[in-house]
Amino acid sequence: MAVRIERVSLAAGRVASGVGIDPRLLAMLGVLLAIWVVFDLLTGGLFLTARNLFNLSLQVAVVGIMATGMVLIIVSRHIDLSVGSQIGFLGVLGALWQTQWVGINTPTAWWSTCVLMLAAGVLIGAVQGWLVAYGRIPAFVVTLGGLLFLRNAAYQLNDGKTIAPLDDTFQLLGGGINGTLGATGSWLLGLAAVAGIAWSVVQGRRKRSAFGFAVRPPLVDALLVVVWSAAVLGFVAVMNAYKRPQSEIAMGIAIPVVILAGVTLAMTLLATRHRFGRHVYATGGNPESAELAGIDTRKMTVQVFALMGLLCGLAAIVITARLNAAATATGTMTELNVIAAAVIGGTSLAGGIGTIYGAVLGAVVMQSLESGMVLLGVPSPLQKMVLAVVLILAVWLDMAWRRRGRS
Amino acid sequence: MAPAGALVTAPLVEMRRISKTFGGVHAVEAVDLELRHGEVLGLLGHNGAGKSTLIKVLSGVLMPDSGEILVDGQRVEIRSPRDARAHGIETIYQNLALTDNLDAVANLFLGREIAGRFGFLDDAAMEHAAAGTIARMKLRLPSLHALVSALSGGQRQAVAIARAIHFNARVLIMDEPTAALGPEETRKVGALIRELASQGIGIILISHDIHDVFDLADRLTVMKNGRLVGTCATAEVSKDEVLGMIIAGDLPAALARRHRPVASA
Numbered sequence: 001m002a003v004r005i006e007r008v009s010l011a012a013g014r015v016a017s018g019v020g021i022d023p024r025l026l027a028m029l030g031v032l033l034a035i036w037v038v039f040d041l042l043t044g045g046l047f048l049t050a051r052n053l054f055n056l057s058l059q060v061a062v063v064g065i066m067a068t069g070m071v072l073i074i075v076s077r078h079i080d081l082s083v084g085s086q087i088g089f090l091g092v093l094g095a096l097w098q099t100q101w102v103g104i105n106t107p108t109a110w111w112s113t114c115v116l117m118l119a120a121g122v123l124i125g126a127v128q129g130w131l132v133a134y135g136r137i138p139a140f141v142v143t144l145g146g147l148l149f150l151r152n153a154a155y156q157l158n159d160g161k162t163i164a165p166l167d168d169t170f171q172l173l174g175g176g177i178n179g180t181l182g183a184t185g186s187w188l189l190g191l192a193a194v195a196g197i198a199w200s201v202v203q204g205r206r207k208r209s210a211f212g213f214a215v216r217p218p219l220v221d222a223l224l225v226v227v228w229s230a231a232v233l234g235f236v237a238v239m240n241a242y243k244r245p246q247s248e249i250a251m252g253i254a255i256p257v258v259i260l261a262g263v264t265l266a267m268t269l270l271a272t273r274h275r276f277g278r279h280v281y282a283t284g285g286n287p288e289s290a291e292l293a294g295i296d297t298r299k300m301t302v303q304v305f306a307l308m309g310l311l312c313g314l315a316a317i318v319i320t321a322r323l324n325a326a327a328t329a330t331g332t333m334t335e336l337n338v339i340a341a342a343v344i345g346g347t348s349l350a351g352g353i354g355t356i357y358g359a360v361l362g363a364v365v366m367q368s369l370e371s372g373m374v375l376l377g378v379p380s381p382l383q384k385m386v387l388a389v390v391l392i393l394a395v396w397l398d399m400a401w402r403r404r405g406r407s
Numbered sequence: 408m409a410p411a412g413a414l415v416t417a418p419l420v421e422m423r424r425i426s427k428t429f430g431g432v433h434a435v436e437a438v439d440l441e442l443r444h445g446e447v448l449g450l451l452g453h454n455g456a457g458k459s460t461l462i463k464v465l466s467g468v469l470m471p472d473s474g475e476i477l478v479d480g481q482r483v484e485i486r487s488p489r490d491a492r493a494h495g496i497e498t499i500y501q502n503l504a505l506t507d508n509l510d511a512v513a514n515l516f517l518g519r520e521i522a523g524r525f526g527f528l529d530d531a532a533m534e535h536a537a538a539g540t541i542a543r544m545k546l547r548l549p550s551l552h553a554l555v556s557a558l559s560g561g562q563r564q565a566v567a568i569a570r571a572i573h574f575n576a577r578v579l580i581m582d583e584p585t586a587a588l589g590p591e592e593t594r595k596v597g598a599l600i601r602e603l604a605s606q607g608i609g610i611i612l613i614s615h616d617i618h619d620v621f622d623l624a625d626r627l628t629v630m631k632n633g634r635l636v637g638t639c640a641t642a643e644v645s646k647d648e649v650l651g652m653i654i655a656g657d658l659p660a661a662l663a664r665r666h667r668p669v670a671s672a
Contacts (some may be wrong), residue, residue, distance in 0.1 A: 211535045275526040278509075282517055285508035292504040293518030294489070352508035 024346055024401075028361045035365065039372035046375050050242035054251060057239070058175050058322065059367045060360075061256035062087075062315045063334065067341040067359040068267040069311035072277070072304050074342055075284040077351035078132060078139035080305065082146030083312050084334035086124055088327075089150040090117045090316035095163035095326030098170065110169040118313040124150070125309020126302055133301035147335065155328045164325035174322030175254030183240045186252035190236035193261075194229040201225055256318040260360070263314065268356045280304060284351035340387070341366050344394040348402075366390075417480030419444045419609040420465070420496070420578055425474035427460055434460040437474070438635045440628055442578065442609040447600060449624035449641070450613045451653055457633040458613055462580055465611075466498040467491035478578075495577035499584065503567040507556035511548055512537045514555055515570045540573040545602060561592030568599060572608075579603065579610045585619055597623050617649050631656040 039047040046052060066083050073080045094117040098109045128146050132139045172179040181189060201224065205215045215221075239257075240250040271277035283290040283297050290297055320326050345362030347354030369390060373383045422440040426433070435457040442448050452458045463469040465476065467488040476483055478494050485491050491498070505514050512530075515537045521529045537551055546565050548558070555563060564584060571579055584600070585593040600623055604610055612620045620627070621641060629636040629652040636652045639662050648659040 207531045211531045213531065213534065269527070273527050273530070275520050275522050275528060278513060278520060278528060279518075282506045282509060282513070285506035286504075288502070289504040289506050290517070292488075292500065295518050352506070 022355070024355075025357065025361075028345070028358065028365070032361065032365055032368065035368050035372070039368070039375065043372070043375045047372055050238050052371065052375070053238050054242040054254065056364075056367055056371050057257045058254050059371065060363050061175070061254070061260040062319045062322075063337045063341055063367060064260045064360045064363040065263050065311055065315045065318065066308075066334070066338045067345070067363045068263055068356050069308040070338050070342040071345070071347050071354045071356055071359045072267075072271065072280050073139075073308055074339075074347045074349060075351055075354045076280050076301065076304050077284050077287070078301065078304070079143065079339070080128070080139065080146075080308050081143040081335050082124075082128065082150055083308065083315075083338055084331040084336075085147045085150035085154070086121060086309065086312040087316035087319060087331035087334065088329065089124075089154040089157075090121055090313055091320035091326040091330050092154045092157045092163065092328060093117065093120055094316065094320060095166060096158060098167050099163055104165070104167040105169075106167075109167040110173075113167070113170055114173075114317055117317055118310055121309035121311075121313025121316070122306045123309070125312070126306040128309075129302035129305025132305065133298035151328070151332070158328075160328050162325050162327040166321065166324050166326070170317075171321050171324050173255055173259075173317055174319070174324070175256040176322065176324070177244060179255045179321070180239075181252040181255070181258065183250040183252055186236045186240055186250075189253060189258065190233050193232045194225075197228050197232070198225050256322070259314065259318060263311065264356060264360050271356050276300070276303070281352060284353075286352075337363075337366055340391045343398075344391065346398055348398075349395075417477070418442060419446075419479065421477040421480075422461070422465060423475050423477070425461060425464055425471045425476075427464060427469060427471050433633045435464070435471075436633045438630065438633075440465075440635075441638070442611060444609060445604050445607045446626065447604050447610045447612060447624045449620035449627040450611055450630070451615070451617060451620065451627055451649065452630035452636075453615055453653065455632075456615075456630040456653075458630050459582075460633075461630070462498070462582070462611070462613055465491065465578075466496060466580055492574070495575060496580065497571035497574070497576035497578070498580040499564075499567045499571060499582065501582040501586070503563055505555045505563060505567060508554065510552045510554055511558070511566050511569075512551050514566055515540070515573055517570070519574065536573070537569070540569050544569055544572060544599060546599070559592065560588050561595050564588070564592075564596050565599065568603070572603065577608055579608055580613070581610065582613045583615075583619065584612060586614070586616070615653075617646055617653065621646055621649070629653055637662055 036048060066087075070080065070083070094113045097116050098104055098113045102109050102112055124146070128139075128142050131137050131142045135142075180186075201221050205221065208215050236253065239253045242251045243249060244251060271280070279290065279295045279297075279300055282293070283295060283300060287297060316331075319330060323330065341363035342354065342359040343349065343362070344365055345355065345358030345360070347359060366387065369387060370383060373386065378386070418441045420440075420442040422438070424437045424439060425435055426437055427435045438457070438461055440448075440450070440461065450458050450462070460469065464471045464474075465485070467485045467490050470486060476485055478496075483490075483494055485494065485496075488498070506517065509517070512534050516533050521532050521536070523529055534551055541548060541551070544565070546569065548562055548565070555566060558566065568579070568581075581600075585596055588596060600610055600612070604625075612624060614620045624641050626638060626640050627644070627649060628638040629649065631653065634656075636656050637658045639649075639652075639659065644659050644662070651657045651659070
């Protein structure tokens with residue numbers, strides 16, 4: 001039985017890579033589907049409901065946004081342990097700003113808070129990156145210091161008191177009752193995504209054939225467009241199936257999910273189609289070679305950490321807005337979820353290897369397990385123990401996969 | 408580029424009386440080196456003979472204490488690897504300086520990617536250009552999109568050479584290019600080196616082993632203890648005579664008669 005499954009999966013992998021789909025992606029989607037079905041059966045149909053999937057999408061957003069940045073950090077052979085403390089600190093900073101300085105529910109409050117939190121995130125990341133690159137201090141040490149420093153700086157800022165409530169417009173960014181696109185908006189976004197998928201496939205074909213390179217059979221490309229479009233529209237349908245309490249008004253896609261989608265797209269382009277990403281992967285693969293090729297690896301390290309800080313700012317906006325409160329402890333231990341998402345998604349801790357979509361899928365897997373166990377009433381300590389085992393198991397499987405791929 | 412007349416007859420590269428000391432130790436002392444167009448020059452010597460230091464001066468990694476460098480008969484200042492590249496001098500290090508996790512095309516263009524506005528890569532253009540260079544070198548690779556980690560030693564060497572050639576190298580410095588290769592791959596890389604020389608590129612092969620370079624090189628320059636022992640045409644000497652130059656610093660009798668002794672220069 002096991003042998004047969006392996007044979008089938010191997011064959012599927014060959015077919016997939018033959019038409020240019022990463023077999024790892026298929027494997028992860030398979031694992032995710034299995035997790036969902038098992039939880040749905042165990043909870044008696046509570047897991048695969050519009051309500052639960054909507055909440056799951058919100059939980060994934062915060063970890064997913066940060067995990068895309070963590071991929072580039074780990075690919076360049078570093079680590080950032082401070083991301084959880086960063087969102088705690090940035091949340092308190094932004095909340096103080098809007099409540100004490102500009103005042104909530106003023107026209108400037110929401111966007112000036114966002115600008116401040118993003119800028120502060122970039123600054124924090126740049127300082128840490130500078131210490132790693134030019135101070136030659138291991139990233140583990142610098143960001144462990146950052147973890148301690150920022151968590152306690154968050155406490156110092158407001159004597160550990162939670163700040164609430166926050167600006168009404170700002171709250172929309174957290175995806176609360178009003179922070180969604182609604183039915184029409186969700187369908188429009190879904191259709192735009194479908195158009196984008198079709199356009200990118202056509203564009204890719206045109207470019208390759210302009211140079212006389214081989215292109216995939218048109219039928220395969222058409223099938224790809226159909227499958228991805230179905231996935232996007234299916235997601236929209238599920239989100240629209242979740243109604244506001246005591247009404248028939250559809251919630252639709254939550255704004256944090258829109259932000260995550262935008263971040264995933266932008267980070268994927270940066271990692272795979274941009275000079276910066278190419279240099280990050282080259283440096284992770286062989287730092288000496290990258291330097292000999294004329295890449296300024298120190299400047300690049302500062303930029304990677306600054307980018308991580310920017311994404312922490314974005315994640316901090318989402319989580320602070322969702323909670324409608326800034327607490328000192330927000331984001332405690334989130335760094336582990338973020339690192340786990342990247343690693344489960346196939347990012348190699350040795351550097352040089354990792355994908356953005358893998359990390360986002362890793363975040364979905366992590367949050368699905370957590371969400372499912374909450375539904376099952378698994379006690380919190382036991383949940384964490386299960387996640388720990390899953391993390392180790394995932395890395396083990398990943399390494400076995402790579403070893404076989406090499407031989 | 409090169410106009411008729413003096414420039415054509417001038418050597419491609421001339422290093423004159425180059426000296427470099429490290430903490431009072433003469434790593435290289437008043438050494439001359441000449442590389443002609445379309446020539447393969449073997450640079451021989453034991454470990455510590457000073458050949459690596461001399462080459463680092465040419466590739467811009469080290470600044471000499473004294474001496475001058477001429478390219479096409481013109482005096483040039485080489486203060487960094489970037490300067491060296493600007494004069495068409497490319498160095499292929501022993502570890503090849505490739506990144507295993509990227510494919511051949513990405514390695515070929517590493518640090519010099521073809522990118523459009525906002526720094527987005529033009530992958531199709533790079534693949535097209537890489538295919539052109541590979542064809543010009545009469546090379547065959549399994550796939551331009553194979554990760555470098557999946558290539559054989561000789562293929563990796565070829566990618567490293569292609570990178571230098573693609574950016575119009577006129578001088579190619581190679582550090583023990585065949586040391587880590589088996590006989591079949593050594594033969595292929597050797598053929599590639601001759602092919603490049605026939606296209607007018609000057610190639611310096613650094614080695615401590617006479618057997619690596621004797622069949623490939625047109626001329627041999629031998630160093631010992633930081634000094635020049637002598638330069639000879641490969642056709643005029645035997646392997647034993649060259650070994651004598653490397654080990655004892657003795658010039659072959661035929662060469663000694665017309666060679667100006669280093670010590671009294």
